[in-house]
Amino acid sequence: MARTIASFTCQECGAVHNKWTGRCDGCGAWNSVVEEAPAEQAPKGLGAGKGHSISFVGLTGETSDATRRISGISEFDRVCGGGLVPGSAVLIGGDPGIGKSTLVLQVLSRMATETPCSYISGEEAIGQIRMRATRLGLSEAPVQLAAATNVRDIITTLESTRNTGIVVIDSIQTMYVDSLDSAPGTVSQVRASAQELIRLAKRQGFTLLLVGHVTKEGAIAGPRVLEHMVDTVLYFEGERGHQFRLLRGIKNRYGATDEIGVFEMTDRGLQEVANPSALFLAERRGNVSGAVVFAGIEGTRPLLVEIQALVAPSSLATPRRAVIGWDSGRLAMVLAVLETRCGVALAGRDVYLNVAGGLKINEPAADLAVAAALLSAASDIPAPKDAVVFGEIGLSGEIRGVSQTALRLKEAAKLGFNQAVKPPSAKGERAGNISLTEISHLRELLTVLGWEPGRQNNDQNSEKNSATPRTEDAYS
Ligand code: TYD
Ligand code: MG
Numbered sequence: 319m320a321r322t323i324a325s326f327t328c329q330e331c332g333a334v335h336n337k338w339t340g341r342c343d344g345c346g347a348w349n350s351v352v353e354e355a356p357a358e359q360a361p362k363g364l365g366a367g368k369g370h371s372i373s374f375v376g377l378t379g380e381t382s383d384a385t386r387r388i389s390g391i392s393e394f395d396r397v398c399g400g401g402l403v404p405g406s407a408v409l410i411g412g413d414p415g416i417g418k419s420t421l422v423l424q425v426l427s428r429m430a431t432e433t434p435c436s437y438i439s440g441e442e443a444i445g446q447i448r449m450r451a452t453r454l455g456l457s458e459a460p461v462q463l464a465a466a467t468n469v470r471d472i473i474t475t476l477e478s479t480r481n482t483g484i485v486v487i488d489s490i491q492t493m494y495v496d497s498l499d500s501a502p503g504t505v506s507q508v509r510a511s512a513q514e515l516i517r518l519a520k521r522q523g524f525t526l527l528l529v530g531h532v533t534k535e536g537a538i539a540g541p542r543v544l545e546h547m548v549d550t551v552l553y554f555e556g557e558r559g560h561q562f563r564l565l566r567g568i569k570n571r572y573g574a575t576d577e578i579g580v581f582e583m584t585d586r587g588l589q590e591v592a593n594p595s596a597l598f599l600a601e602r603r604g605n606v607s608g609a610v611v612f613a614g615i616e617g618t619r620p621l622l623v624e625i626q627a628l629v630a631p632s633s634l635a636t637p638r639r640a641v642i643g644w645d646s647g648r649l650a651m652v653l654a655v656l657e658t659r660c661g662v663a664l665a666g667r668d669v670y671l672n673v674a675g676g677l678k679i680n681e682p683a684a685d686l687a688v689a690a691a692l693l694s695a696a697s698d699i700p701a702p703k704d705a706v707v708f709g710e711i712g713l714s715g716e717i718r719g720v721s722q723t724a725l726r727l728k729e730a731a732k733l734g735f736n737q738a739v740k741p742p743s744a745k746g747e748r749a750g751n752i753s754l755t756e757i758s759h760l761r762e763l764l765t766v767l768g769w770e771p772g773r774q775n776n777d778q779n780s781e782k783n784s785a786t787p788r789t790e791d792a793y794s
């Protein structure tokens with residue numbers, strides 16, 4: 319009789335160990351290794367069964383371009399690359415309570431009139447989903463609803479109903495394959511369930527939407543392989559205190575990634591935000607120091623956001639550097655360049671940086687806006703009102719060009735800005751009547767902001783070696 323040997327799987331990375339260990343060798347996570355029943359053994363050796371020969375074809379040929387299924391929720395369709403592709407699998411990850419179930423229900427009910435849609439929930443009872451649908455005013459939509467967690471049952475059912483268009487599994491962590499011993503939510507269950515469902519989706523040509531939970535660390539719970547198995551990975555994110563939500567494309571085999579869709583969570587569900595810049599700038603107060611509007615690009619769309627900085631006296635030996643919504647490594651770089659190339663020393667100060675509205679920015683083009691916010695905060699001089707700022711900063715203090723300048727300027731003009739501080743550009747992009755201030759070195763930013771070099775020099779000679787003439791009075 320064959321002896322079944324239990325295997326020990328890391329719940330973080332999916333690495334398999336042959337004995338329990340406190341720390342996974344694969345990813346270094348502590349306490350993540352759990353005993354699981356072994357997966358079914360593949361036949362030993364490749365000679366065990368004779369395979370069929372496969373045929374090769376050329377790169378060109380008759381392949382019908384699958385028509386995408388469009389939900390009409392344009393923020394969702396755009397992030398999916400222009401609609402859902404039949405036979406593809408989409409993973410929607412996000413924190414609990416962020417609105418994943420609401421989103422998929424809204425998408426399904428829009429699509430249900432065109433194509434048969436099924437919503438399979440392993441988390442909520444039918445009654446709960448119906449209540450939500452009623453609240454959202456969607457109870458008339460012909461969505462097929464079921465509460466189930468056994469993948470075998472789901473597959474049998476879907477195989478018998480041939481003309482399914484879209485299937486939602488909410489969530490993949492609640493599903494289980496009964497041939498495996500481990501509990502739902504463990505790596506092997508999540509992996510096996512997803513594999514079975516994706517295989518069926520490809521075979522039958524329906525779009526599979528998998529809802530996935532996110533761990534404390536922000537990765538989709540279960541193995542990373544889940545992200546490799548699906549065609550599209552979307553993250554639904556947002557700050558708890560804010561009402562808007564971002565749907566972000568992380569991977570897409572059928573379209574561009576780094577596209578975002580912006581929604582607002584209201585009492586009647588998620589509403590599309592057609593003009594996110596206006597939303598992100600809604601609470602802007604004019605004429606305060608430390609606030610600068612950055613003209614950014616998210617995916618194909620321009621997005622204006624306010625970057626706020628606060629420079630405060632520090633009582634710590636190592637001053638604080640707190641960043642929300644931006645990369646702290648890049649903040650350190652901008653501070654170092656300001657100090658070394660422009661003589662603006664903030665080393666002894668606490669620095670706080672915040673991207674207003676809870677947005678996360680990854681573009682290097684935000685460097686210049688961050689530098690401007692820091693300088694404005696340090697000097698207590700408000701940045702020019704109605705100006706947007708963008709540009710990448712190099713280590714020697716040079717301002718580097720960024721992509722999509724025209725798009726950024728156009729958005730700024732649309733929202734009533736009339737000045738742009740930007741890198742020099744040979745193309746000479748213009749938009750509306752925005753006046754362009756092109757700077758090629760970070761030093762020039764001091765002049766743009768009305769920083770008085772005299773004061774700064776005085777400061778540098780003073781014992782404090784600080785570059786903030788005005789705020790200094792407050793604490794010295
Ligand atoms: P839900 O879709 O259940 O989140 P997830 O599936 O990601 O766990 O969203 C639940 C939250 O959304 C809950 O905190 C209430 C809020 N919400 C609204 O504010 N308005 C609405 O119309 C709905 C349906 C939910
Ligand atoms: Mg849910």
